[in-house]
Amino acid sequence: MLEGNDDPQLQAEGELSLARMALDSGDLNHAANHLAGAVAWSPGHPEVRELMGQLVREHGAATPDLFDIKGSAFIGTVVARAYALGSLGQHAEAFQLLVSASAYDPSMPWAEVDWMSDPHIAEAIHPEITVRAMMRLATALADPVTDPAVRAASAPYLTFVSNAVAAHSYYGLLIGVASSISRRAGSLEQALAWATQAVQTDPTAMTELYLASVYRSMKQVDAAAQSFERAIAHDPLNLALYSDLAELYATHQQLPKALQWIDKAMAIDPDYDCVVHVGQRLRFEQDHDARHLIQLADFASAHPGSDCNHEDLTAACWEEPWLGFVPASTESCTNLLSQAVEQKIDGPITMSVSSFEPPSAITAITRTFPGSSVTTGPAPGADPHRPLRTVRAQVWTPDGQPAVAPPSQRAVAALQQTAQFRLGNPPAAYDHAVSLAGLSLDDLLGVLVHPVAPPSDGDIPWHDYPALWIRVVQTWACLGMLHHQADEPWQTSARREVLVDLTFGAEDWVTETALFALITAAWVDQSSREDVANVVRDRFETLKSAYAVRPVTIAPSLARLALLTPQIDGGTREFAAEILAETDD
Structure with a gap:
């Protein structure tokens, strides 16, 4: 959204001035549009919250309707609606909208609102809603998060999910997704504690996967592999787990073990895309026979509708002359x-x-x-x-x-x-x-x-x-x-x-x-x-x-x-x- 040397604070103040003028003239729609613009520039600006409070006091339950998010919505409008809903106590919908905004741009402090740290609100929102929202956020975050702005903007979610875990300690999947957010934030000890608790509370393929992911981040290969194997035992037809385990072994120079799991998966379904992509890349890594990559290219061409974003062919070719780059001359x-x-x-x-x-x-x-x-x-x-x-x-x-x-x-x-x-x-x-x-x-x-x-x-x-x-x-x-x-x-x-x-x-x-x-x-x-x-x-x-x-x-x-x-x-x-x-x- 920022262009050139635009100062977010100045831009937000300009939008706020226009919003007040529109509000004074009774033009609520224009006022809301400019307030949404101010939110997009600087969501934490004190006057943004002040003007939103004025709208809620004067228009009550009708305030969120001023911020229409039907169709392709402007992100400032989405966040402004979330702020209005939060001010009216409709925290579940507000929470989901904030997560949507953070998934779109994780570097902006959309979630820096007081109620995000309130334990009672985290308890009141149904844990299933929290799980779905945090899963969406997790996919938008790097693993791990290295950008200081993203890490700071994600902190309110970590506080929220910590409160949610305390309130819903019986819900294993919620505890597992909390570990995922914590792991991405770099808090590995907390992530391990939560993932372990998740498995103890609800031993499933998903909670074991969360635990395996923490061990993998901690480079504890044996412990991660054991968690992956338990996850596979829970869900033996989930071939993505086989692929993940193979990747773990390959990353730590254990190609024979990696390929054993690829073979097990292919015995179940030889056309499962994740297994084929990872398997052919690893076979090429093992013997450098380009026939594996040719087969992978053929498979990718024959299966263009994959839901996964595979980069295995490019990754395998990257350091190879005439596959990934034009080699230099030797004359x-x-x-x-x-x-x-x-x-x-x-x-x-x-x-x-x-x-x-x-x-x-x-x-x-x-x-x-x-x-x-x-x-x-x-x-x-x-x-x-x-x-x-x-x-x-x-x-x-x-x-x-x-x-x-x-x-x-x-x-x-x-x-x-x-x-x-x-x-x-x-x-x-x-x-x-x-x-x-x-x-x-x-x-x-x-x-x-x-x-x-x-x-x-x-x-x-x-x-x-x-x-x-x-x-x-x-x-x-x-x-x-x-x-x-x-x-x-x-x-x-x-x-x-x-x-x-x-x-x-x-x-x-x-x-x-x-x-x-x-x-x-x-x-x-x-x-x-x-x-x-x-x-x-x-x-x-x-x-x-x-x-x-x-x-x-x-x-x-x-x-x-x-x-x-x-x-x-x-x-x-x-x-x-x-x-x-x-x-x-």
């Missing part, structure tokens, strides 16, 4: 480039490399330091500057110069807006690249070899990482090609043709990014998988010949990509693993 010349940028060298660079390095890598130097000279040694075998087979789309000439025209300014702007280091996961990257769908193939080919200037704003100072920025742009340009005439059948499509041509073109970073785009297509379109797997296999057959006679700087990256390919054959998988093993050595 000698770009290593030197990084040193030159770091040392703020002013002027051209002259260097000699003993073997072939990709045109994009050399372009990164000559573009960053104009006038630079890079010479490379001989390349035994087939000339890596030339395509591996007859292709229509070529972006480099045999002497390593751009073979296509520069992109339009529209394309440059689109790539600057879209390109980012983080991919999220392959399906997410595919979706993000849809913003490039309107660009022509000529433009997308142009940005591959005519470096786009990095944006001046953003989270990453791209001018410090010129080589990586070029790779990022090339990656998103190739992903953009996947959206070119996307209604064409894959096998005969222009998007397939151009990406396959680039894959078999000059040995370059573009080879990597084109292959990544093809593999991304296979992740999102199962009908393309056999074809893409064959393309990857064929490209690796050509890689074997070059790899046998000279260093191939892009080989480790291509190997990682091969292992991400759906339905890749065993021979290619084995060769890719050998390349990576040699690289690691």
